[in-house]
Amino acid sequence: MGGATFKGGVHPDYRKELTASLAITAMPAPAKVVIPLQQHIGAPCEALVQVGDTVKLGQKIGESKGFVSAPVHASVSGTVVAIGPYNHPLGRKVEAITIESDGQDTWHEDIKPHGSLESLSPEEIKAIIREAGLVGMGGATFPAHVKLAPPPEKPIDTVIINGAECEPYLTADHRLMLEKPNELVFGLKIMLKALGASVGIIGIENNKPDALRVMRQAVEGEANISVVALPTKYPQGAEKMLIYATTRRKVPSGGLPMDVGVVNHNVGTAVAMCEALHKGKPLVERVVTVTGEGVARPANLMVRIGTLVSEVLKACGGLKETTRKLIIGGPMMGLAQTSADIPVIKGTSGILALTEENVDLSEPSTCIKCAxxxxxxxxxxxxxxxxxxxxxxxxxxxxxxxxxxxxxxxxxxxxxxxxxxxxxxxxxxxxxxxxxxxxxxx
Amino acid sequence: MNGKLVISSSPHIRTIESVQSVMIDVLAALFPVALIAVLLFGYQALLTMVIAVISAMLAEAIWMRKLDIFGDGSAAVTGLLLAMTLPPAPPWWLVVVGSFCAIIIGKQVFGGIGNNIFNPALVGRAILVVSWGGHMAGQIWPVPKPFVIFSDFFYDISAVTTATPLAGQEQALNTSLSQLLFGNVAGALGETSALALLVGAGWLFIKGHIDWRIPGGYIGTVFVMGAALGGGFYGNHLLTGLFHVLAGGVLLGALFMATDMVTSPVTNLGKLIFGIGCGVITMLIRLYGSFPEGVTFAILIMNALTPIIDNFTIPRKFGEVKKSA
Amino acid sequence: MQVLYAVAALGGIGILFGVLLALVARFFAVQSDPRVEAVREVLPGANCGACGYAGCTNFAEAVVGGEAKIDGCIPGGSETAKEIAALLGQEAIETVPLVATVFCIGDNRMAKDLFVYDGIQDCAVAMKYANGFKACTYGCLGLGNCVRACPFEAITIGPGGLPVVDKEKCNGCGLCAKACPRNIIQILPKGTAGHLVLCASHDRGKSVTLACEVGCMACKACVKACPQEAITMQDNLAVIDLEKCDDCGECVAACKPGTIHPRRNLPVAAPRPQDQVAV
Amino acid sequence: MKTMSNMNIYLQDISRGIVRDNPTFRLVLGMCPTLAVTVYLINGLGMGLSTAVVLICSNVVISALRRYIPDQVRIPCYIVIIATFVTVVEMLLKAFQPKLYAALGVFIPLIVVNCIILGRAEAFAGKKPVLRSLFDGIGIGLGFTVSLFILSALREVIGSGTFLADTAYAVHVFGESFEPMAVFSQPAGAFIALGLLLGLTNVIFKKLKID
Amino acid sequence: MEKLISIIFIYIFVENFVLQRFFGICPFLGVSRKMETAVGMSMAVVFVMTLATLVTWLAYTYVLVPLGLIYLQIVTFILVIAGLVQLVETVLRKISPTLYQGLGIFLPLITTNCAVLAVALLAVQNEFTLVEAVVFGIAAALGFSMALIIMAGIRERLELAKVPKALQGTAITLITAGILSLAFMGFKGMLTL
Structure with a gap:
């Protein structure tokens, strides 16, 4: 295996060197966070707190009864100052809870380790993951526990961890693999157990040789987990492409990975899963790559969910004068934003500022059918x-x-x-x- | 920040290629063969190319009422390609009429670049062939004189004439395959050196502007049909096939004309079918028709069939499940 | 003798086919829509195919079915078109001549842009991105959906980036109004009498002033000024009842942003100076 | 006064046939002979006039008989009438203009199926009085002849370099040494020339604001 | 046999009825707008042309010639064709509505298609035998169909192209046909009768 790849694809200028060598640093908790009640695909949450309530770090503040949904948690301790519509990276306004930090970061008392993996049943694991509010952190934000609960007629034998990170500029997953390889592997094991699957694969594009090396070390001695080097090509990390490249299985048109016995998860999700089990920590922060020619000091930051993008940019030295485009996500699939007044959410893998030379405003001309x-x-x-x-x-x-x-x-x-x-x-x-x-x- | 933020749909980065850069690549790819033509036929060859390119650009600029003569470069490409199909020393007015017909009737009446159905250069050439067959495809052609441009700049190349290798079996036997390869052979400007054409096409291939299917299908078919039906001169059927590939306009057509992006299919299977179709028609005309060469007509006919080919060869999507009965 | 043969042969063939056709027509009769028959009757019957259909009967079916245009028959020309229109009862439409009117004068000098939109030049598509690039969420985006919808080439995008209606060419068919995702275009009876409030914003005064220099800020000055009581406030937007308006022009004087204009002299948006164009 | 207005109608019928409802450039009918016989001017004129004669005669006769022709069989009747006149014209040409007859060939009998004639029979002659049908026939017939004249003049001058070849008035427009653009005397040139002329008429009619 | 094959090849490619001989231009221009109608029309033309050549050849050889009425051929042929088409149409409409939908609706258009009358006249003029005449009819019809279908494919693409307004419709179709005719001139001289 390895080397197999899909037909097509492109080779954009990756520009990962801006941040690839920068270790993840924690951004200090901001004075105010805005936590949207919908940060995932599926039913939106309802607020569990009211304006004026005091909340603690990691406290569940939003919950939905729907199965395809994930709760949201307070990412600082402090006071709820507002609940109402707020700008959202997806473009429209969404109900959000604004919390003013008390600067203490007092953890909620319910946050405690869940015990060893061996002692937990798959059902318990899924419940823990749901409670922790885990979603697909690559940007799709599909609730993680749902992917771990396929219908019984579709048995899953393989779990794939997506470490391809084929989007140009972004390095969040790359850094996570370098810095938290063991947590990642443990996260994968959790998934394997929850699904009763036997094979775990970690797919990494071969433009990240250091990550490949580190991950190969981390899986040494794990008989059922392998690391696969993938050709560097966009969109290698797209679900169906990744599955084909690592298992040679083709997800049928209109179908889901589970139709071919596969579930895949993002690197970030796996690490978060590990922390949810080990520390009982819900998803209150994530790694965000702040990059692009328009950012004064590009960085890989550990950012609290709900931090305003403008704050994050300030922590990176602000935007340059020549910035013409602000994108949440990568340059190939990310969303352009009208302002920085939006919160970082669970799926925010990158904040990208492009400058004039990268923003092509030339008018389209007629198709020359170059194919x-x-x-x-x-x-x-x-x-x-x-x-x-x-x-x-x-x-x-x-x-x-x-x-x-x-x-x-x-x-x-x-x-x-x-x-x-x-x-x-x-x-x-x-x-x-x-x-x-x-x-x-x- | 100065200036407002830009909002667009993803993706937010673009390739650096543009229509103009593609056209410039094509011009560059035609350079080797143009150079060989000038070395062989002297200043008249150069003049023909210059007139063709300038009048093509002029025709486009006049029709579109624009001042930017070069524009996206497509008119220059059409002009140069047309020049490649012309004899070394045609009357100047013939070149001008050809260029204007190519640009106006071949391209602009359909709505300009990207909308034309037929390869403009070949439309221009076909009109010239039908109108002034004597000038275009007569039995007598100037004999190439290597490096004439250095030895005698104003040498009139049309003074000594011969027939092209495709005129008949006798002429074919008088031409060696290496002659065809290096270009010391009578014929249109772009039909001389097979090697120069291959070098140019190699550049387009590296840049990803052409794909192996059209030239492959075309040349392969010509080779197979030439070997099977060509009569087996040179004492060998395979060599006869090779002769048919190297002689005349097949390489120019297969590598530069049939691969014209606008007028060839976009699907992979379609490209192969297109190439094979061109090959079959070319060989039918060569072997059984009254014209000595059939590349122009073959490609034009396949151009006409392109929409139909495209419609029938839409590729199967990724993960499409075969329908079981 | 020759003549007899000729007559006999022709007559024979004629009778043969006549009888055959008569028999066949009787035994193989098929019911059809009487309207199709009627339309078929007024068509030239040359079956020339110029309409793009397989024959006159097919064209008639298509017209009755609403697929083909009434003036689709080229040989028949306008006369046939009129006859078909009469048959299908469509001539009654042309009672009052109508004209399309654009209810926004926030050109690219007057109305502010929030950001630059780069992508498919279509108003409805542009609205999917933060509800359009203009600060005013009601104002015209000027990407020309109305222009493309007009079959008579009566609308063009003027120098200020707003649509301009050619009153001569416009026949008030309303296709542009349907095509406008912002519902800025209204179809009014043709004429020059009366005044109009050329704004479509239902925002409150303050946000209108922030977004556009010529938007209706719902100050009600015109309502008070109108001696005919023709102006009413409808959801933060002044609306003039054309039937009551007597063209006195008091409202124009009262309107601070200059949103109200007489119909006989509708403003044409001026281009913004080059140096201010955001690229 | 009444006669005046009547005259006006007739004049209108004629001018309409030549300009607004020009069968070739406006109605785009009868394309086959238009394309086929316009290599030389004389052929184009011959075709145009022959068609005009058939059209005028059939228009008049059909109009005269319009009350007596049963509706159900009117098309076959029209065809018989038209075919009769075509046969007459064919015989006349054969007898008096054998050269022209040979040049036009099968397109003489094919006048029968020229959409212009049957179209006018149905659209006009079958409904309107004899005199108007006559003038309509003249108008449309002249319109057709004029179009053929324009097209064949263009094709002959460019495609052969001559004007009115095969007649007593033949001239070499650009001198004997001119090398004509022979594509225009080929079928391909016919299509292209007519296509370009159609485009040109569209532009002109739009400029002149004729609907 | 060789002659039959020659007839087929020549009248499809070399002497194509539409592109080189200008027969049936009206339906060629009118019905080539959509691929679907072009295919339907093509099938109808093949059917009618074959039948028409057969019947008119018989009528000519066994009625007109023995009676010395050759001068009546135009009237006879057009009557026979018109009657035949009408007959087929009416029968088809009743017997097989589906086939009628696919094929029959094109029948009236064929009556005034000069290609049909031309094929009948030319079959007689070229002194073909009965079999040759029928093969000729089929070949001519196939040639017509080929041109029609190619043109329909091109026009479907041109619908989406930015053809100058004045040239849209018939004008651009004619120019395209011209280039197509030019391209098919390449077959010139291939096989003779």
Whole structure:
């Protein structure tokens, strides 16, 4: 195994050298945190506290009854000063709890270790993970416990840890692998036990030789866990691509990894899982790569959930004058922001500031049918035709061209010499198709 | 920060390539063969190329009412490609008419770059061939004179003439394969040196602008059909196949004309089908038609079929489950 | 003799086919929509295919079914189109001539932008990103959905980045109003009488002033000034009842931001000076 | 006064046929002969006039008989009438213009299926009085002839370098040494020339604001 | 046999009815807008042309020639074709509505398709035998279909292209047909009858 890879993909300028050698440093807790009640895919939480309440670090302050959901916790100790809509990285305003820190960081009394892995049953593990509010920390923010509870007719034999970190600029996972390899492996073991799976794989792109070395050391003696070096290519870390590269299993179109007996999790999630079990610590902080040519002092920071991005940037020396784009996440799939007045949430893997030279505002020109997008598409679509169909509102045609299978990795837009926003068009077509399907079901 | 933040959909970084850079790469790829042509045919070859490029750019600028003559560079590429298909010393007006037809009828009436159905340079050439067959594809061609440009700058290349290797079996036997490879052979400017064409195409291949399927399908088919049906001169069927690959416009067509991005299929399977189709039609015309060469017509016909090929070769998406009956 | 043969042969063929056709028509009769038949009757019947359909009957079916345009028959020309329109009862629409009117004058000099949008140039798409790049969430984004929707080329985006309606070409079909995701375009009866409040913002006064220099800030000065009581406040936006308005112009004088304009002299947005254009 | 307005209608019928409803450039009908016979001007004119004659005659006869032709079988009747006139024209040409007849070949009998004629029969002659049908026929027929004249003049001058070749008035427009752009005397050139002319008419009509 | 093969090849590629001989231009321009209709029309044309050549050849050889009425061929042929088409249409409509939907709706368009009359006239003019005439009819129809389908593919793509307004529709279709005709000239001289 190893060396197998998907067809297509692109090789952007990775620019990881900005932060790859910088160890994770803890950012001091801010005076105020804003914790959105929805930081995950699924049902939003309801506030468990009221304005004026005193909360402690790690105290559960939001909870939902839905299964596909994850609770939120206070990331500082202090007083709730407001509950109401606040800016959210996803673009709209979302209910959020604002807490003013008392500077004490007093841990909540319920936070205590859960005992050894051997003593816990899979059900108990899942309950612990849910209580800790763990979600996919690569950016997808899918509640972690849900992935560990597949339906009984879909047995899982393999758990894959995604250490590819194929997004340019980002190094948060890279640093975690270097600095917390044992915690990561322990997190993987927790998952294996919760799922009753037998094989654990850690996939790492081979542009991170140090991480490969460290992780290989960490898994020495673990018979059922292996580290796989992956070719450096974007989007190597996309779920389906990663599964294919490490196991040669193809997730069927429209299906989920569990259909081929696989579950995958992010490096950050695995480490957080370890801490949830060992220390009983809920998800109140995460590693964020603050980087880009527009940031004065790029860094890998351990940041409390709910810290405002503006505060984080201040801790890194602020933005340069030439900054023209502020992105939450990586440059390929991240979301551009209108302001820094947004909180860091569980899925915030990076804060990226691009400057004028990296922001290409040239007008798109006509497609010259160079077919580079066809070659780059990792899921074998013909992006230019889909975009054309979307532009002329030919939704049926877009559907026939499998627009709904797009994973929105951005390769086509990246590679297009005509600068056509292909990904955006396809996203549009996808939304229209899903809307139509919903209407047809009615 | 000065200036407002920019909001766009992901991805937020772009390749440094642009339409213009792609076109410049194509121009660069044509340089080796252009150089060989000038070395062989002297100043007239250079003049032909310059007139073709300038009049093509002019035609585009006039139609689009723009001042930026070079623009995205596509007109220059069309002009140079057209020049490559012309004899070494055509009358100047022929070159100008060809360029204007190529740009206007071949490209601009369809809406300009990216929208044209047919390869503009070949449309221009086809119109010239049908209109002035005597100038374009007559039986007499200037004999190349290596390094004439250094020895005698104003040497009139059309003074001594011969027939092209494709004119008949006799001419073919008079031409050695190494002659075809290095280019010391009568023919259109871009049909001379196979080696120079391969070098240029190699550059495009490295830059990722062309893909092996179209040239591969095309050249492979010509080779196979040449070997099987070419009559086996040179005493060997395989050598006959090779002759058909190296002689005439097949390499120029396969490497530079058929691979024109706009007018060839975008799907991988489609590209292969396209290449094979070009090969079959080329050989049919060469072996059984009244024209000595069929590259132009073959590629134009396959251009016309491109939309249909594309529609029938949409690739299977990743993880698509084969439908069981 | 020759003539007899000719007559006999032609007549024979004629009778043969006549009888055959008559028989076939009787035994193989198929019911069809009488309206299709009626439309079929007024078509030239040349089956030329210029309409893109397989024949006149197909075109008739398509017209009745609403697929084809009434003026789709090229040989028939405008006369046939009129006849078809009469048959399908569509001529009744043209009673009052209508015209599209843009209810926003916040051009790129008057209205502030929050950020620069880079992507698909489409108003509805741009609105998915933080509700549009303008500070005013009601104002025109100027990306031209209305322009693309207009089949008569009656709308263009003017120099100030706002749509301009060519009153000559516009026939008030309303497609632009439907295409506008901000609902800024209204279809009004043609004419020059009356005044209009050229703003669509329902925001409160303070946020309007922050976003746009010419937005209605709901100060009610016009309501008080109007002697005809033609102006009412509807959800923080002044609205003039055209039937009551007598063109006295008191409201124009009262309106501080200059949002109200007479219909006979609608403003055309001026371009913003080059040096201020954000790139 | 009444006659005046009547005259106006007739004049309108004629001018409409030539300009606004020009069969070639506006209605885009009868393309086959338009493309096929316009290599030389004389052929184009011959075709145009032959078609015009058939059109005028059939228009008049159909209009005259319009009350007596049963509705259900009107198309076959029209076709018979048209075919009869086509046969007459074919015989006349064969007898008096054998050269032209040979040049036009199968396109003479194919006048029967020229959409212009049947189209006018259905759209106009079958409904309107005889006199108006006559003028409509003249208008449309002239329109067709004019279009063929323009197209064939263009193709002959560029494609052969001559004007009115094969007649007593033949001239070499650019002199004998001119090398004509032969593509225009080929089928391909016919398509391209007509396509470009159509585009040109669209531009001109738009500039002149004729609907 | 060789002659039959030559007829097929020549009338599909070399002497293509639409691109080189200008027969059936009207439906070629009108019905090439969508691939679906182009395919339906093609099938209908193959069917009718074959049938029409057969019937008109018989009518000519066994009725007109013996009676010395060759001058009636235009009237006879067009009547026979019109009647035939009408007959087929009515029968089809009743017997097989699905086939009618796919094929029958194109039948009226064929009556005035000069390609059909031309094929009948040319079959007689070229003095083909019955078999040759029928093969000729099929080949001509296939040639027509090929041009139609290629054009439909191109036009579906041109629908989405930025063709200048004045050239949209018929004009650009004609220019495309011109280039197509140019391309097919490459087959010139391949096989003769």
């Amino acid at each position: 580079k997008c066809v070659g780059a598409c990792p899921v074998n679509l013909v992006p230019t035709f889909i975009a054309q169909a979307a532009e002329h509102e030919l939704i049926q045609r877009a559907e026939k061209l499998h627009a709904a299978d797009c994973i929105e990795c951005g390769c086509c837009s990246f590679i297009c010499p005509s600068r056509i926003p292909l990904t955006q068009w396809i996203r549009l077509a996808k939304a229209d198709i899903l809307e139509r399907r919903r209407q047809q079901q009615k």
